[in-house]
Amino acid sequence: MSTFDFDHGPERRGTDSQKWQKYAGRDVLPLWVADMDFTSSPAIIEALRRRVGHGVFGYARPVPSTTEAIVEAMAKRYGWTIDPAWIVWLPGLVVGLNVVAQAFAQPGEEVLTLSPVYAPFMSAPKNSARASVSVPWAHDGQGWAIDWDALERAVTPKTRLFYLCNPHNPLARVWRRAELVRLAEFCERHNLVLCSDEIHCDLILDPALPHIPTSVLSPEIAARTITLMAPSKTYNVPGLGTSFAIVPDAMRRARFLRATAGIVAEVTCLGFTACEAAYRDGEPWRQALLAYLRGNRDYLLDVIARELPGVRVEAPVEATYLLWMNVSALGLDNPTAHFEKHGVGLSDGAMFGAAKGSHVRLNFGCPRATLVEAMQRMKAALPS
Numbered sequence: 001m002s003t004f005d006f007d008h009g010p011e012r013r014g015t016d017s018q019k020w021q022k023y024a025g026r027d028v029l030p031l032w033v034a035d036m037d038f039t040s041s042p043a044i045i046e047a048l049r050r051r052v053g054h055g056v057f058g059y060a061r062p063v064p065s066t067t068e069a070i071v072e073a074m075a076k077r078y079g080w081t082i083d084p085a086w087i088v089w090l091p092g093l094v095v096g097l098n099v100v101a102q103a104f105a106q107p108g109e110e111v112l113t114l115s116p117v118y119a120p121f122m123s124a125p126k127n128s129a130r131a132s133v134s135v136p137w138a139h140d141g142q143g144w145a146i147d148w149d150a151l152e153r154a155v156t157p158k159t160r161l162f163y164l165c166n167p168h169n170p171l172a173r174v175w176r177r178a179e180l181v182r183l184a185e186f187c188e189r190h191n192l193v194l195c196s197d198e199i200h201c202d203l204i205l206d207p208a209l210p211h212i213p214t215s216v217l218s219p220e221i222a223a224r225t226i227t228l229m230a231p232s233k234t235y236n237v238p239g240l241g242t243s244f245a246i247v248p249d250a251m252r253r254a255r256f257l258r259a260t261a262g263i264v265a266e267v268t269c270l271g272f273t274a275c276e277a278a279y280r281d282g283e284p285w286r287q288a289l290l291a292y293l294r295g296n297r298d299y300l301l302d303v304i305a306r307e308l309p310g311v312r313v314e315a316p317v318e319a320t321y322l323l324w325m326n327v328s329a330l331g332l333d334n335p336t337a338h339f340e341k342h343g344v345g346l347s348d349g350a351m352f353g354a355a356k357g358s359h360v361r362l363n364f365g366c367p368r369a370t371l372v373e374a375m376q377r378m379k380a381a382l383p384s
């Protein structure tokens, strides 16, 4: 039995939780925005308590042990040797996506990605008058696949950047080495900077599938890659606004830093504390979390297959705590509004670039009992 209790989360109704405030006063289970209803790792909570006890919360810089915790985690988990000098701290990954667009593309130039994908991949370039170009994922009968011909056709003389979601949200997909190698070759051939969002990398559910940081493929690809990471998703600390970019190439790092100047807030003392504790001391909790999430995933796949006709999970759920469901067979104009009316708050697939009415995303980072209730409500909501 796990020494951590994932079956009982603290009450989040009436708190500052964005996820729960959305449905304040309504009987809707919020399974939308990607944070979890579990208390964070005790190691993090204890480290924060100690830091709060100090009582002074001045402007902060990471102490060496914080950076070392990241360097060690990268080496141990992924065989990736990083130089502490490559790390650029950020208050969030969405900030990173926006900074990358401004640093490596000019107004009017294009950023390529594969959709459906986490919405800011498509909106970040547009925030600063860059264009976003999405190539749809293909389905090969087994799972999601890249349409390489479509990807080639999407490149224009104005394409500057490729945004990769590794592992992929919302498709819950782990990239295979051969695919990453081919993508890297594609970016090199077209001279694109590769922005690799690896926020979900510590949440691989399938033990047979390693996470491969894009930058480990070769020194050449590392030189053109901006990797974005954070302890936020995995350790449930996104509200602490602590993330980082890893930029091995000195020129690109300087360019990235220039684009942050004066507008990107610094990481806070509490954020650094949580980050260090997460990477250095949070491993037993993370392993227990992964086991619990696997159980949640398996429970959902089983109930959906048996009891929710018309709801389809089209590919293995290999990573993240996000379940992408095809509901087009239900023939609903607005599935999200429909399920909300029946007490389940999902994310609308259209936000990720899916066809309207075709998909919804469910966040299963919550106690199993919440999912049991949600599945009963969804079953009752199925159109007859």
Ligand SMILES: Cc1ncc(COP(=O)(O)O)c(C=O)c1O
Binding pocket: 034, 091, 092, 093, 094, 095, 118, 165, 169, 197, 199, 200, 230, 232, 238, 243
């Ligand atoms: C792929 C991906 N990138 C970034 C984020 C958000 O990052 P942040 O809260 O650090 O801006 C999310 C959140 O769901 C995500 O799924």
